[in-house]
Amino acid sequence: MELPVISNNAPAAEGGGCSSSGCGTAPDGLAHLPDHIRAKVQDHPCYSEQAHHYFARMHVAVAPACNIQCNYCNRKYDCSNESRPGVVSELLTPDQAIKKVLAVAAEIPQMTVLGIAGPGDPLANPGRTFDTFRQLSEKAPDIKLCVSTNGLSLPEHVDEIAKHNIDHVTITINCVDPEVGAKIYPWIYWQNKRIFGIEGARILIEQQQKGLQMLTDRGILVKVNSVLIPGINDQHLKEVSKVVKAKGAFLHNVMPLIAEAEHGTYYGIMGQPEPTQEMLQELQDACAGDMAMMRHCRQCRADAVGLLGEDRGDEFTMDKIDVMEVDYEAAMVRRKAVHDAIIEKLEAERGVAKPKPTDIPAGSRPVLMAVAGKNGLVAEHFGHAREFLIYEASPEGVRFISHRKTELYCGGMDACGDGDVVEAGASESLLDRNIRILEGCEVVLCAKVGYEPWAKLEAAGIAPNGEHAMEPIEEAVMAVYKEIAATGKLLPQADSLKVA
Amino acid sequence: MALQITESCVNCWACVDVCPNDAIYQPERDEAPHFLISADKCTECLGDHADPQCAAICPIEMAIVNELGEFLNPPGSLTGIPIEKLKEFGLWREAA
Numbered sequence: 135m136e137l138p139v140i141s142n143n144a145p146a147a148e149g150g151g152c153s154s155s156g157c158g159t160a161p162d163g164l165a166h167l168p169d170h171i172r173a174k175v176q177d178h179p180c181y182s183e184q185a186h187h188y189f190a191r192m193h194v195a196v197a198p199a200c201n202i203q204c205n206y207c208n209r210k211y212d213c214s215n216e217s218r219p220g221v222v223s224e225l226l227t228p229d230q231a232i233k234k235v236l237a238v239a240a241e242i243p244q245m246t247v248l249g250i251a252g253p254g255d256p257l258a259n260p261g262r263t264f265d266t267f268r269q270l271s272e273k274a275p276d277i278k279l280c281v282s283t284n285g286l287s288l289p290e291h292v293d294e295i296a297k298h299n300i301d302h303v304t305i306t307i308n309c310v311d312p313e314v315g316a317k318i319y320p321w322i323y324w325q326n327k328r329i330f331g332i333e334g335a336r337i338l339i340e341q342q343q344k345g346l347q348m349l350t351d352r353g354i355l356v357k358v359n360s361v362l363i364p365g366i367n368d369q370h371l372k373e374v375s376k377v378v379k380a381k382g383a384f385l386h387n388v389m390p391l392i393a394e395a396e397h398g399t400y401y402g403i404m405g406q407p408e409p410t411q412e413m414l415q416e417l418q419d420a421c422a423g424d425m426a427m428m429r430h431c432r433q434c435r436a437d438a439v440g441l442l443g444e445d446r447g448d449e450f451t452m453d454k455i456d457v458m459e460v461d462y463e464a465a466m467v468r469r470k471a472v473h474d475a476i477i478e479k480l481e482a483e484r485g486v487a488k489p490k491p492t493d494i495p496a497g498s499r500p501v502l503m504a505v506a507g508k509n510g511l512v513a514e515h516f517g518h519a520r521e522f523l524i525y526e527a528s529p530e531g532v533r534f535i536s537h538r539k540t541e542l543y544c545g546g547m548d549a550c551g552d553g554d555v556v557e558a559g560a561s562e563s564l565l566d567r568n569i570r571i572l573e574g575c576e577v578v579l580c581a582k583v584g585y586e587p588w589a590k591l592e593a594a595g596i597a598p599n600g601e602h603a604m605e606p607i608e609e610a611v612m613a614v615y616k617e618i619a620a621t622g623k624l625l626p627q628a629d630s631l632k633v634a
Numbered sequence: 635m636a637l638q639i640t641e642s643c644v645n646c647w648a649c650v651d652v653c654p655n656d657a658i659y660q661p662e663r664d665e666a667p668h669f670l671i672s673a674d675k676c677t678e679c680l681g682d683h684a685d686p687q688c689a690a691i692c693p694i695e696m697a698i699v700n701e702l703g704e705f706l707n708p709p710g711s712l713t714g715i716p717i718e719k720l721k722e723f724g725l726w727r728e729a730a
Contacts, residue, residue: 198645199646199650199651200646200648200693201648203693203713205713209646210644210694254646254647254648258648258651259647261651320714323648323652323690323691326684327684327685327690328685328691400713400714400715403715403719403723404719
C-alpha cells in the first residue's frame with residue numbers, strides 16, 4: 135500500500151502549546167489520506183503537525199533492555215537535565231506506569247497518546263511492554279497506544295501489536311545497505327549470539343524491512359525515524375526514504391545526530407560531526423518530493439510528558455503520583471469533552487485556505503527568518519528563547535521549516551552538580567552558540583533584543599528585528615519579507631547582497 | 635563456576651531476560667546498587683548456549699567478569715572505541 139504525499143505547505147493554525155503558529159504540514163494535508171487513516175492521526179501529536187499544537191503525549195520508561203548497539207547511544211548516560219532519546223530519570227514497572235498514565239491523563243485532559251519508547255528497545259522488553267499495553271487498554275480505553283522500535287524483534291511481535299490495538303508504530307531505520315549499517319551499528323544480539331559488523335547490520339535491516347511490510351499489510355500506521363549522520367548516511371537517506379515509502383510507511387522523520395563528547399557515545403568520543411541546520415533542511419527538502427516529511431519532532435526523552443516542546447515530567451514523579459487521587463471515570467468524561475472541542479476546532483481550520491501574497495516582485499529569492507515565538511506570536515525575548523522557529527518567506531508565501539533548540543544539549547558535568555568542572559572558557563558562550571544555530575537565517579524576529587546580542591547578530595549577518603513584537607508570526611515574517619523585497623535586494627542581480 | 639556482575643552495570647535488565655537459569659536478580663539496595671548473579675544457579679550457559687547469554691547481550695564493557703576477574707567484554711570490545719581514546723576519556727581499566 136502506498137500512501138499519497140502530504141503537502142508541506144503550511145496555512146496558519148493558531149494557538150496551542152508549540153510556540154509556532156503553523157508547523158509545516160497543511161491542516162488540510164491530512165485530507166489527502168483515506169478517512170480511516172486521517173481519523174487515526176488527527177489527534178496524535180507525533181504524527182500530525184496540526185495536532186501537536188493541541189494534543190499532548192507521554193512516554194513511560196518501562197523498557198530498559200536493548201538488543202542492538204547504536205554508535206550514537208550510550209546506555210550509561212542518564213541525566214535529568216537532558217532532553218534527548220534514550221535518556222530517563224526514573225525506570226517504571228508496568229504497574230507504576232499504569233498509575234502514572236492515569237494520573238497524567240486525569241491532570242492533562244489534552245493527553246491522547248501513550249507511547250513506549252525506551253530507554254532501551256520496547257520490543258526487546260516484550261513482557262514489560264505488552265503488560266503495560268494490556269493493562270492500559272483495559273483501564274484507559276480512550277488513550278491511544280504507540281510504540282517505537284529499532285525493528286530487530288519486530289516481525290515476531292507484529293501479531294501482538296495488532297492484538298493490543300496499537301495503531302501507531304515508529305521504526306528507526308538509518309540505512310538499507312549493510313555496509314552503511316556497519317558504520318552505525320557495531321553489533322546486534324540475535325538468536326543467542328552477539329553478531330558484529332556487516333552481518334549484524336544485514337540481519338537488522340532485513341528484520342526492519344520485513345516488520346515494516348507486515349505492519350502496513352495489517353493497516354497499522356508506520357512512521358520511520360532516521361538519524362542524519364554526516365558522511366555516513368546523509369546521501370543514503372534519500373534511498374531510505376524511497377524504500378520505506380514503497381513499503382507503505384506514512385511519514386518520514388529525519389532527525390539530526392546528537393554527538394557530544396561528554397555523552398560518551400562512540401560518535402561523540404570519535405569526534406563525528408553533527409549535521410548543520412542547513413544540511414538537515416536540505417535533506418528533508420530532498421526527501422519531501424518522495425515522502426511526507428515530519429519537521430516538528432523534538433527528539434524527546436523516553437519519559438517525556440506533555441505537549442511537544444514542553445516537558446512536565448517533573449510534576450509526575452512516582453513519589454508525587456503516589457499521593458494523587460485519581461477518579462478516572464470522571465476524568466474520561468472531561469477528556470472526551472476537551473478532545474471533541476479540539477477536533478471541532480481542527481475541522482474548522484482545515485477548510486481555511488490562505489491567499490498567496492501580493493506586491494512581491496516575481497523572481498524574488500526566498501529568505502530564511504528565525505522567530506522567538508510564543509503561542510503563535512512574536513512574543514519572546516531573544517535571550518529567553520528556548521527554541522527558534524525557522525520560517526522561509528518567498529513569493530509563494532510563508533512556510534514553516536523547523537525548530538532549532540537553544541538548549542538541546544546537557545551543559546556538561548558541572549551543570550549536573552557532580553563530576554569534574556568543565557574548564558572556564560573551554561566551550562563557546564551561550565550567545566555564540568545561539569547565533570551559530572541561526573546559521574542560514576538573514577533575520578531574527580523577537581519581542582526584544584539586548585545591546586550585546588544585537589551587535590553580535592549584525593556582525594554575523596543576521597538582522598535583528600524587534601518591530602513586530604506581539605504580532606502573529608506568519609504576518610510578521612511576511613511583512614519583513616515585503617520590506618526587504620521592496621528594496622530590490624531579493625532580485626537576481628542583487629543576489630550577492632546580504633539583507634543585513 | 636559462575637560469572638559475576640561488576641559495578642559498571644547500569645541495571646538495564648537485558649541479561650535478566652536472557653539468562654536460561656534465572657540466575658540474575660536485583661538485590662536489596664544496601665547489598666549492591668546493581669543486578670547480581672546467583673553463584674548457585676549460574677552455569678556460564680554450558681550446555682545451553684555457545685556463549686554466556688548475559689555477556690552476549692550486555693551493552694556495557696567490563697560489567698561481566700569470570701572467576702579470574704577477567705572481563706568478558708573488555709574495554710573497546712563493544713563500542714570499537716580505540717584504547718588510546720578510552721584512556722584519554724578515563725574509560726579504560728585492565729581488570730576488575
